[in-house]
Amino acid sequence: MKSHFRTIMAWLHTWAGLPCGWLLYLIFLSGSIGYLDTEIDRWMNPHFQIGVHDETADQRAATALARLQERAAGAARWFIVLPTDRNDPLVRILWTPQAEPSGATPRAGSALLDPASGQPLTSQHSLGGQFLYRLHYQLHYLPLPLAYWLVGLCSLAMLVALITGVIVHKKIFVEFFTFRPGKGIRSWLDFHNLLSVSSLPFQLMITYSGLVFFAFTYMPLVVVAHYGLDPAGRDSFASAAFEAGESYPRSGTPHELAPLGPMLRQAEARWGVGRVNGIDIRQPGDADARVLLRPNQDSPLRSTEIMVFDGRNGALLGIRPAVGGVAKAMHDLLLGLHEGLYAGPWLRALYVLSGLAGAGMIASGLILWAEKRRLRVERTSGRAHAGLRLVERLNVGTLLGLPIAIAAYFWANRLLPAGWPPRAAWEGHVLFIVWGLCLLHAAWRPVDRAWREQAWGAALAYAAIPLLNVLTCVRHAPSTWLAGDWVFAGFDLATLAVGLAFAALARRLGRRQPAEGLRA
Amino acid sequence: MSHAFAPGRRAIAWRLAAALLAGYAASNGLAIGLAALLPGGKAEAVLAATMLSFLLYALAVLWAFAARTPGLAWLGLLLLGGLGLLPYLWLDLR
Numbered sequence: 001m002k003s004h005f006r007t008i009m010a011w012l013h014t015w016a017g018l019p020c021g022w023l024l025y026l027i028f029l030s031g032s033i034g035y036l037d038t039e040i041d042r043w044m045n046p047h048f049q050i051g052v053h054d055e056t057a058d059q060r061a062a063t064a065l066a067r068l069q070e071r072a073a074g075a076a077r078w079f080i081v082l083p084t085d086r087n088d089p090l091v092r093i094l095w096t097p098q099a100e101p102s103g104a105t106p107r108a109g110s111a112l113l114d115p116a117s118g119q120p121l122t123s124q125h126s127l128g129g130q131f132l133y134r135l136h137y138q139l140h141y142l143p144l145p146l147a148y149w150l151v152g153l154c155s156l157a158m159l160v161a162l163i164t165g166v167i168v169h170k171k172i173f174v175e176f177f178t179f180r181p182g183k184g185i186r187s188w189l190d191f192h193n194l195l196s197v198s199s200l201p202f203q204l205m206i207t208y209s210g211l212v213f214f215a216f217t218y219m220p221l222v223v224v225a226h227y228g229l230d231p232a233g234r235d236s237f238a239s240a241a242f243e244a245g246e247s248y249p250r251s252g253t254p255h256e257l258a259p260l261g262p263m264l265r266q267a268e269a270r271w272g273v274g275r276v277n278g279i280d281i282r283q284p285g286d287a288d289a290r291v292l293l294r295p296n297q298d299s300p301l302r303s304t305e306i307m308v309f310d311g312r313n314g315a316l317l318g319i320r321p322a323v324g325g326v327a328k329a330m331h332d333l334l335l336g337l338h339e340g341l342y343a344g345p346w347l348r349a350l351y352v353l354s355g356l357a358g359a360g361m362i363a364s365g366l367i368l369w370a371e372k373r374r375l376r377v378e379r380t381s382g383r384a385h386a387g388l389r390l391v392e393r394l395n396v397g398t399l400l401g402l403p404i405a406i407a408a409y410f411w412a413n414r415l416l417p418a419g420w421p422p423r424a425a426w427e428g429h430v431l432f433i434v435w436g437l438c439l440l441h442a443a444w445r446p447v448d449r450a451w452r453e454q455a456w457g458a459a460l461a462y463a464a465i466p467l468l469n470v471l472t473c474v475r476h477a478p479s480t481w482l483a484g485d486w487v488f489a490g491f492d493l494a495t496l497a498v499g500l501a502f503a504a505l506a507r508r509l510g511r512r513q514p515a516e517g518l519r520a
Numbered sequence: 521m522s523h524a525f526a527p528g529r530r531a532i533a534w535r536l537a538a539a540l541l542a543g544y545a546a547s548n549g550l551a552i553g554l555a556a557l558l559p560g561g562k563a564e565a566v567l568a569a570t571m572l573s574f575l576l577y578a579l580a581v582l583w584a585f586a587a588r589t590p591g592l593a594w595l596g597l598l599l600l601g602g603l604g605l606l607p608y609l610w611l612d613l614r
Contacts, residue, residue, distance in 0.1 A: 005586060008585055009586075011585070012582065156574070159575075160578050160581050163579075164582065208574065211574045212574070215570050215571060215573075215574075218574075219547075219548065219573045221548045221551075221552065222548065222569050222570045222573065223566055225552040226562060226608075226612065237563055237566060240562070240563035241563040241564070325561065325564040326560060327564040328564065330571065331567060334571075
């Protein structure tokens with residue numbers, strides 16, 4: 001019995017995927033690249049000499065504390081991020097002002113500290129890898145709440161597409177081993193199935209945990225029902241669920257903060273020297289101040305042990321375990337798995353590849369949709385309807401246009417004049433302008449030509465980046481390769497490999513007969 | 521995929537609305553009730569139910585398209601959401 005239910009699920013799989021497909025492709029592509037955010041930051045800010053200033057945690061904390069005192073005296077919370085591993089190359093300070101009487105959320109602030117001067121970085125040379133990372137959930141040019149809801153809606157569609165995709169496929173195990181290349185639509189379907197089945201656990205994890213990141217934005221009503229509508233109720237939930245039931249009210253009596261040095265030494269004795277990653281100070285300058293220290297994350301569990309100190313005299317008040325309740329542990333595990341901050345180089349590479357498999361799954365799904373309908377049009381020698389023509393062109397202009405635009409973002413970083421004040425913002429504009437041009441090109445050229453030309457364009461745009469780097473940057477091949485400068489050498493290798501992959505695709509597209517190719 | 525299933529535009533619009541709106545109501549109603557029933561303290565239960573609500577929402581979307589008629593899709597989801605709320609109304613608001 002080929003059940004009616006499965007037919008409906010196949011229909012839903014198709015139509016949940018298609019309308020959200022291009023935005024999901026952007027989310028998966030930029031999110032995958034985002035796993036290399038700090039490496040890209042360093043490539044785009046070559047003048048930063050990370051790791052040459054060997055200060056102790058004490059010295060860094062003292063500098064950060066002085067900056068926070070200047071910028072945010074009287075705040076409800078200070079937070080200092082100390083460099084411990086690849087995730088935080090620079091010292092970062094963050095602060096949250098006191099809550100407003102109206103109950104509105106106060107505007108938090110943050111700054112990175114220049115490792116040379118210890119002063120906040122004011123002019124930004126580049127948006128760096130953080131721009132690509134943020135693109136995957138904040139998008140760009142849009143108000144944040146709108147972006148979060150758009151991304152959330154796409155994530156829900158993705159979840160529905162994953163569940164229906166599993167239901168549709170009876171022979172899910174066999175499909176793991178099935179790939180019949182060079183057979184037109186059949187190959188695209190095999191490719192789609194192979195990518196989806198082999199990376200299914202990752203795709204389910206990344207989609208679901210992505211929704212959990214914004215759980216209380218998308219699904220606020222459960223908290224409202226059980227804790228009430230007012231901010232006090234929200235705070236009491238947040239405290240119970242995420243702060244082990246503690247809250248940090250201000251006593252109103254000023255008191256100087258105890259020196260951090262002895263606290264840091266107790267923490268380093270417990271976790272190891274150089275592992276204190278977060279210094280969380282609640283109500284600094286108050287008699288009831290608390291200092292919470294946490295180590296860097298070395299497992300998929302996002303929460304860590306926390307040492308709580310009395311901010312008045314520096315006494316250790318207690319050690320909060322990393323795991324409290326089951327639900328919070330599940331929450332922290334999902335978020336930790338999504339972020340992958342714990343991942344070393346090999347696991348990080350696997351994260352990137354799994355994310356790219358997701359992007360490939362989405363891309364092949366979009367191509368399949370168009371290919372099937374194009375074939376039907378050809379069989380009946382009818383005219384392609386407007387919807388098909390639109391999808392075909394959006395496919396070229398996004399599936400290839402977006403990678404080209406990301407390459408253009410790297411080109412802009414090397415070619416825009418240094419010291420030009422708006423240059424960082426223009427790196428971002430260049431990405432979107434080039435994407436727009438690719439969409440125009442796709443709309444203007446015959447579709448099979450557009451595929452081939454943009455594939456060659458992508459090949460050139462990536463493969464030439466090492467050369468661009470030789471011409472525009474003092475840190476370039478071969479000296480970076482010989483010196484073991486792995487961020488720069490790795491960037492060269494990665495862009496070269498991506499360029500060659502696009503060249504192979506372009507050659508393949510060139511050989512195809514129009515009837516079985518990506519489509520005329 | 522297969523083309524045996526080709527609902528009309530109006531039916532699709534009603535089912536889509538059921539999926540997004542009634543599905544949201546159903547998943548929230550069920551999650552609110554679930555939070556009243558789950559063990560381990562109120563905050564833990566609320567957190568767990570909120571996280572589970574996305575799975576419930578996705579399944580509600582499936583139901584909205586699998587139900588025999590668009591009307592049944594709406595009715596089923598609204599009933600489910602209302603039923604889901606019962607443990608909450610019974611235990612928490614008593």
